[in-house]
Amino acid sequence: MRAVAITFAFAAGGLLTACQPEPRSASYFEANASERAEVVADCRQGTHRGEECKNAQFAAEKAARQKTMNDYRSGF
Numbered sequence: 001m002r003a004v005a006i007t008f009a010f011a012a013g014g015l016l017t018a019c020q021p022e023p024r025s026a027s028y029f030e031a032n033a034s035e036r037a038e039v040v041a042d043c044r045q046g047t048h049r050g051e052e053c054k055n056a057q058f059a060a061e062k063a064a065r066q067k068t069m070n071d072y073r074s075g076f
Contacts, residue, residue: 023051029059036060 039056042048
């Protein structure tokens with residue numbers, strides 16, 4: 001009986017993790033600025049967590065560097 005309960009617990013855990021969508025990539029957030037800003041804000045508030053926070057933050061930093069470089073180049 002105990003083996004059945006353990007098997008059921010593992011099966012239920014597997015089903016729950018299978019239902020979660022794949023995190024969006026950094027390149028996705030680079031192409032979608034509004035969603036990037038929303039996810040970064042949610043991550044700062046603590047309402048959003050995980051790999052998407054890292055990807056959105058990376059994309060935000062990359063966009064900021066690109067803007068700085070474009071501003072610098074426009075000065076010439």
